[in-house]
Amino acid sequence: MADAESVEILLVEDSSEDAELTLRALKKHNLANRIHHAKDGVEALDFLFARGPHADQATLRMLRVVLLDLKLPRVDGIEVLTQMRADPRTKLVPVVVLTSSREDPDISRCYALGVNSYIVKPVAFEEFIKVVSSLGLYWLLLNQPPT
């Protein structure tokens, strides 16, 4: 886990298995040290807006992408997204929604809320690695962040 100053990717994922697989995939591409993992919506929001346990941090400047699962305990992904888009500080941070299925009824709502992309997490691990890695590389290396 990276220290707060160097975090460029925020992974919001309640499934520890999915989180581990994601982290391993990113690690393969030497991106894992720049990741912060939030286990639910509350943690994600605290981290994003530097409150609660993260009250003394200023991470917003460095954040390149948020990987957001929709189905989360306490505060769900839609709520996290809504709050991000409502706050000028996080309004422009790219958000990629990770979903288990393209059948998810929330997908259209996510687009309405200004999500940048959505990814169906594949069952096959190789594909999962490929998807997650390309995500990280894309957002860290290719995408020009809004300045």
Next chain:
Amino acid sequence: MLPKRASSAYLSAVPRVTGLYERTTAAFILAVLLLLAVGVTTFWGFGRINDARDDRQHSVAVRERLTGMLVHLQDAETGQRGFLLTGREPYLQPFSTGSQQARADLDTLVQLTAPDSDISPAIRALTPAIEAKLSELTETVNLRRANGLNAALVVVQTDRGRVLMDSVRQVIRGVARTEADRYARAGATVSRTTTLVEIVSASGVLLAIGFVVIAAVVLRHDASSRLAIESQLEEVSDEMRDLYERAPCGYHTLDSEGLIVRMNQTESRWLGLQLDEVIGKKTVFDLLAPEDRANARARFERLVNGEDIGTGEVRFVRKDGTRFAVLVSSSVSRDSRGVPWRVRATMLDQTEFRGARDMVNRLNASLQRHVAELEDVNRELERFSYTVSHDLRAPLRAIAGFATLLKEEHVSRLDPEGLRLLDVIHVNTERMGRLIDDLLSLSRLSRTPLVRAPVDMTTLVTGVVDDRKAAGSDGGVTITIGELPGVEADPTLIKHVWERLIDNAVKFTAGVAAPRIDIGAKNGNGAPIFTVRDNGVGLDMQYAEKVFEVFQRLHPQSEYEGTGVGLAIVQRVVHRHGGRVWVESAPGQGATFFFTLDAKGGA
């Protein structure tokens, strides 16, 4: 209330005989006038003929008298000659007889001749001529008797007698000629008049007969159309009676005092009363619930006084004492002076109406319950889909992922059997993932609204096939696409049909030497039938229906990959379009899948 307008509408269909009375009357009057004219003509003709006959008889009589007179005159002369020659008295007998008769003839002639007749002057002229002749004869006779033959001969030789006789003859001839002419003229008049009367009476009678015949034909025709009208009227009135008696509403007619004069069967059935118990015996108020009577009577008075009282509700009491409510609407008919004559009322049984309304309400409520239940079920299904997609896939992902990690990171500590077991796990997690995807897809295709739009099938199918070639999932099969007609369908859903059918065909041609898929369409009863024909392993027609059922597989998983959902999706989409899908095949001979998107299509 009998629907008057309806009855007149019925009758207007019956042909009317207009002016019939006038036409037949005219024919009869013409016939009578003709016969009258014939009668007048005949009467006039007979008069004329009689006159002519009288003329002829008169003429004959005049000529007979003239001839007789001449003969008698000659008799007298002959007697005179004989006496002159012989002096013998017997000769004077014809002389005196002839003279007398000649005079009598002359008298008769004068009598026969009217003073204004054209022969009257001649006849008048005859009298002196004859008298002169007779006096000459008498003179000579007297001379013979007194002075002898010679004295008489002196007178005879003067030729006076001959001259006188000649003048008499001349007059007689002239008159006879005139009378002969008259006789001939009268004869001509008789024959002319006879002919005229014959022609007039024959043609008049014939024409009169003609008119009478025409009138008879017209009357006969009229009688038959009257019969037709009558039978039609009878039919209409039967129908009216039937409608009246068996209408679903009650009808009754009251006199201006409220006495019931007519009631239909429906109402008497409602009341449980026989018609002869009420008609002319009871007022409508007698049949009402006691507490409604005063109000009903007041409304009745207002109605009769010309007020519009609209529709009201009253309660009737049945014979068995039970009650029922009706909606009643009444109208008044008045005589020519505007005096109320009848009150007609139509009644709707409120109990039946209320029953029906309650029934509708109950059905509606139950329908709404069912809709709500269905909506619940639908929501439940959606939640289920969501759960399946998330909660089943997440552990699956973990299993697959960690099995892979195990294989990658601990490969040195696994023997070949361990690696094989990991592969089995891997393959099965993938299969389950596909199964979940397919099930979700089936559920989604059943739930998403069907939006029809024009679909260019050729472009769509070409796209699907190209996608498979690009992804390398076409198995190297030769795929031909025939001419495909456009349809009105949901493009997204139809794309699934083609994808599943083509994937299915690719799958089952896998082991074949020259795999081939032919896509086409044919006309089936006005709607296209689309076909996907392959030369693959085919299937036993015994199971032809089963291939479209969910999870029905005809081949073991080890031979052909598949979830058993693909063709179920095809069927679901086709059915949602109102179409039909079926397969024709035989083991080892390939299979042809057919589908239509229209209830008309297919054989």
